[in-house]
Amino acid sequence: MISFIAQRIAKAVIVLLALVVMNFFLIRMAPGDPALVMAGEAGAGDQLFVAQLREKFGLDKPLPVQLFLYVKGIVSLDLGFSFRQQMPVAKLILDRLPATLLLTGTAFAISFAFGVLFGALAARFAGTWADTAITVAALIFYATPLFWVALMAILLFSVTMDWLPSFGYETVGAGYTGLAHVLDVAAHLILPATTIGLFFMATYARMTRASMLEVVRLDFVKTARAKGLSDAIIQRRHVLRNALLPVVTLAGLQAGTLVGGAVLTETVFAWPGIGRLIYEALLQRDYNLLLGVFVVCSAMVLAFNLITDLVYRSVDPRIEFAT
Amino acid sequence: MTVVVKNLKLALPPGGDRAHAVDGVSFELSAGKILCVVGESGSGKSMCAHALMGLLPDTVTAESGEILFEGKNLLSLSPAEWLALRGRGIAMVFQEPMTALNPLMRIGEQIAEMFEAHGLLTPKERQRKALALIREVGLPDPERAVRAYPHQLSGGQRQRAMIAMALALEPTVLVADEPTTALDVTTQAQILKLIRDLQRRRNMAVMFITHDFGVVAEIADRVVVLQHGKVVEQGTADDVLLRPQHPYTRALLAAVPTLQPPPRTPLNDRSKAVEVIGLGKTYVSGGGWFRAERRVQAAKDVSFDIFRGETLGLVGESGSGKSSVARLVMRLIEPDAGTVRMGGVDLTRIGGKTLREQRRRIQMVFQDPFASLNPRRKVGNIITDGPIAHGVDPAAARKRAGELLSLVGLNASAMERFPHEFSGGQRQRIGIARALALDPEILVADEAVSALDVSVQAQVLDLLEDLKARLGLSMLFITHDLRVAAQICDRIAVMQHGAIVELKSASLLFAAPEHAYTRELLSAVPGRTSSSKAA
Numbered sequence: 074m075i076s077f078i079a080q081r082i083a084k085a086v087i088v089l090l091a092l093v094v095m096n097f098f099l100i101r102m103a104p105g106d107p108a109l110v111m112a113g114e115a116g117a118g119d120q121l122f123v124a125q126l127r128e129k130f131g132l133d134k135p136l137p138v139q140l141f142l143y144v145k146g147i148v149s150l151d152l153g154f155s156f157r158q159q160m161p162v163a164k165l166i167l168d169r170l171p172a173t174l175l176l177t178g179t180a181f182a183i184s185f186a187f188g189v190l191f192g193a194l195a196a197r198f199a200g201t202w203a204d205t206a207i208t209v210a211a212l213i214f215y216a217t218p219l220f221w222v223a224l225m226a227i228l229l230f231s232v233t234m235d236w237l238p239s240f241g242y243e244t245v246g247a248g249y250t251g252l253a254h255v256l257d258v259a260a261h262l263i264l265p266a267t268t269i270g271l272f273f274m275a276t277y278a279r280m281t282r283a284s285m286l287e288v289v290r291l292d293f294v295k296t297a298r299a300k301g302l303s304d305a306i307i308q309r310r311h312v313l314r315n316a317l318l319p320v321v322t323l324a325g326l327q328a329g330t331l332v333g334g335a336v337l338t339e340t341v342f343a344w345p346g347i348g349r350l351i352y353e354a355l356l357q358r359d360y361n362l363l364l365g366v367f368v369v370c371s372a373m374v375l376a377f378n379l380i381t382d383l384v385y386r387s388v389d390p391r392i393e394f395a396t
Numbered sequence: 397m398t399v400v401v402k403n404l405k406l407a408l409p410p411g412g413d414r415a416h417a418v419d420g421v422s423f424e425l426s427a428g429k430i431l432c433v434v435g436e437s438g439s440g441k442s443m444c445a446h447a448l449m450g451l452l453p454d455t456v457t458a459e460s461g462e463i464l465f466e467g468k469n470l471l472s473l474s475p476a477e478w479l480a481l482r483g484r485g486i487a488m489v490f491q492e493p494m495t496a497l498n499p500l501m502r503i504g505e506q507i508a509e510m511f512e513a514h515g516l517l518t519p520k521e522r523q524r525k526a527l528a529l530i531r532e533v534g535l536p537d538p539e540r541a542v543r544a545y546p547h548q549l550s551g552g553q554r555q556r557a558m559i560a561m562a563l564a565l566e567p568t569v570l571v572a573d574e575p576t577t578a579l580d581v582t583t584q585a586q587i588l589k590l591i592r593d594l595q596r597r598r599n600m601a602v603m604f605i606t607h608d609f610g611v612v613a614e615i616a617d618r619v620v621v622l623q624h625g626k627v628v629e630q631g632t633a634d635d636v637l638l639r640p641q642h643p644y645t646r647a648l649l650a651a652v653p654t655l656q657p658p659p660r661t662p663l664n665d666r667s668k669a670v671e672v673i674g675l676g677k678t679y680v681s682g683g684g685w686f687r688a689e690r691r692v693q694a695a696k697d698v699s700f701d702i703f704r705g706e707t708l709g710l711v712g713e714s715g716s717g718k719s720s721v722a723r724l725v726m727r728l729i730e731p732d733a734g735t736v737r738m739g740g741v742d743l744t745r746i747g748g749k750t751l752r753e754q755r756r757r758i759q760m761v762f763q764d765p766f767a768s769l770n771p772r773r774k775v776g777n778i779i780t781d782g783p784i785a786h787g788v789d790p791a792a793a794r795k796r797a798g799e800l801l802s803l804v805g806l807n808a809s810a811m812e813r814f815p816h817e818f819s820g821g822q823r824q825r826i827g828i829a830r831a832l833a834l835d836p837e838i839l840v841a842d843e844a845v846s847a848l849d850v851s852v853q854a855q856v857l858d859l860l861e862d863l864k865a866r867l868g869l870s871m872l873f874i875t876h877d878l879r880v881a882a883q884i885c886d887r888i889a890v891m892q893h894g895a896i897v898e899l900k901s902a903s904l905l906f907a908a909p910e911h912a913y914t915r916e917l918l919s920a921v922p923g924r925t926s927s928s929k930a931a
Binding site (some may be wrong): 085116291292293295296297298299300302303306310311315316388389390 | 419449451478480481482483484487488490492496497499500501509510512513514545547558565690765
């Protein structure tokens with residue numbers, strides 16, 4: 074077990090470094106660099122100024138040297154400096170990370186819990202109106218673009234009904250503390266988290282339903298019935314537990330992407346998280362910041378893959394820590 | 397009488413090939429006796445078993461008749477009464493112990509669940525009872541078995557666990573639906589003995605479903621023979637096996653291959669079709685930076701020849717390496733050591749285009765006629781794919797496919813149909829036609845008749861024998877069924893743990909087995925003595 078984790082972490086580090094190198098070149102393949110963008114914004118387009126900026130950012134050095142310096146920094150856990158924001162990249166990311174984790178974590182918890190619940194209900198009552206209603210709703214949320222759901226939610230719950238705030242992380246200038254602060258953040262959280270959550274909920278519900286209908290036909294379910302077990306126990310203990318295996322795999326894959334995956338929602342709801350940081354860094358060609366966010370996201374994906382494998386091992390005894 | 401089934405009629409959904417799965421069936425189960433219900437696939441024997449448990453599929457309904465148990469008609473029980481009855485009054489053991497156990501629960505928990513379902517005992521006591529039951533059914537290392545997951549046990553051990561579960565609440569009736577069909581012959585013998593012993597000790601009434609007359613001879617007190625949902629004959633085991641009255645029973649019994657190899661004409665051509673010399677194959681799993689690897693030797697220095705026109709049998713239990721050897725001979729997997737020679741060609745030394753050309757000469761017939769034909773391609777395409785890949789003109793290939801289909805006893809119009817439109821036996825014929833389309837010199841039949849009913853099995857064996865003679869084929873015939881091997885093989889090689897332990901002519905092997913393992917295999921064949929009487 075320990076050696077399995079050690080081995081997986083060792084492999085993850087190699088993958089991460091490979092990703093850093095790839096991202097490094099990908100970003101530099103895009104036209105324009107931070108110096109050009111900054112010079113353009115300053116209205117000072119002359120070559121000398123741009124060259125000065127490039128020298129300051131280290132962009133005048135040959136690419137391999139830039140790469141070497143960057144990787145050297147990464148290895149010593151230094152994500153570099155954002156010249157645009159005049160702050161270390163690590164600090165920028167750490168400032169935004171809690172908001173994103175709060176948003177995506179909530180969305181993930183909502184979507185998994187309710188997705189599995191609705192999927193199980195649909196499977197249990199397969200062929201009835203309840204099943205049809207759940208399936209159709211899941212299909213709609215699965216097919217509708219996130220930003221559209223977000224805009225409609227704002228229109229309905231903020232503009233028309235005025236129940237919930239439409240943007241931001243907290244009420245600006247309110248200065249709430251304690252419980253009032255928590256409630257304020259929670260109110261801001263509901264719309265964006267539900268928007269993200271609905272989409273994933275739809276995928277989990279559909280998958281749980283399909284998986285349960287498959288498992289219910291298996292022989293051991295017949296064995297369970299032959300024991301005289303009640304239907305509720307059979308569904309929960311024998312069918313659902315086995316049916317969850319593929320859902321856990323899917324959830325693990327998606328959990329890793331949630332950190333960077335909320336760009337659209339964070340932008341629509343002006344949520345001060347990583348997603349918006351990516352969006353801003355991209356527009357400003359902020360190489361170091363963008364790369365830094367990528368490194369953190371990649372590390373998250375790798376970490377969640379490892380966690381998924383460990384969780385999977387605990388729910389399915391047939392899986393050994395094979396390599 | 398413990399259970400009386402009277403004129404039971406089970407209706408199938410409309411639109412099927414017949415209206416009733418079970419049509420007016422009557423039989424009785426009595427304490428301390430084993431009733432074998434015999435029939436081929438589709439005879440309705442499993443439906444009878446499921447009706448007794450109230451586990452019929454939703455689409456099947458009991459139309460008339462009654463099942464009397466402890467003074468009640470089971471067909472009119474409420475759902476709550478069924479819950480109380482299942483497992484407690486009547487318990488069931490299923491065919492495939494791997495799939496019949498929940499893969500995510502420990503064996504002990506699954507047995508303890510029997511008590512939980514009926515609200516008996518405390519959790520601690522349940523675990524203790526589970527352990528005692530595991531001891532009673534003879535699982536090795538009971539303390540570990542109780543904590544094991546199903547995949548950590550062997551097939552026979554899993555079936556023992558299933559039986560322990562079924563016996564937990566000391567039911568008056570045990571329904572066993574083909575409980576030994578998925579097991580090796582030596583394991584089967586042990587499980588049959590276990591069921592026999594437990595049934596005597598506990599004076600249970602047992603309904604034992606099987607398609608295998610060998611098993612019937614081994615275990616039955618009384619026998620019911622079903623055909624198309626109707627009872628054609630029932631009586632004591634001796635009466636049915638030794639003095640069968642109904643023509644269908646006689647035909648079924650006659651189709652059971654005997655262990656006496658028929659006299660075979662000696663081969664006059666002693667040239668070798670295939671030479672296999674010192675084949676070795678070790679599967680390595682796991683292994684890596686931090687982990688020890690697991691090695692399984694599937695083939696250890698395996699050597700044999702197959703002469704022209706000869707059928708060489710490869711027999712052994714699951715895991716003995718016989719299928720690996722077949723794949724090595726066909727070079728579907730790469731050997732670690734050894735050579736396979738066909739005429740002047742060393743199959744293990746060639747590659748690319750040469751290998752692809754040579755593959756034509758050795759073709760395979762697979763075990764499962766349902767899985768081995770692509771369900772989305774028409775039979776005509778399935779048969780002509782090979783020849784066309786080898787450069788035969790499509791029109792000529794189709795003409796030949798038509799001829800092959802009539803050769804294997806099917807109509808040429810079969811070309812335009814899909815595999816699912818055929819029965820198991822017919823599909824196996826298509827599989828044979830497909831193999832023959834490339835005009836091979838050698839046919840490798842991997843458990844080619846194991847999935848078929850005895851009467852169909854006999855027909856396919858006859859067909860293979862006939863084709864072999866007509867086309868001058870050699871055959872490598874892999875089977876776990878010694879009766880089948882006795883009927884079709886000229887010589888037989890017995891495999892154990894990846895090695896051939898004995899290789900000699902079929903008549904000699906059955907008359908004078910030398911190796912201890914061969915003798916063990918032979919003595920485990922169910923119904924050895926009575927089937928020779930019956931035949």
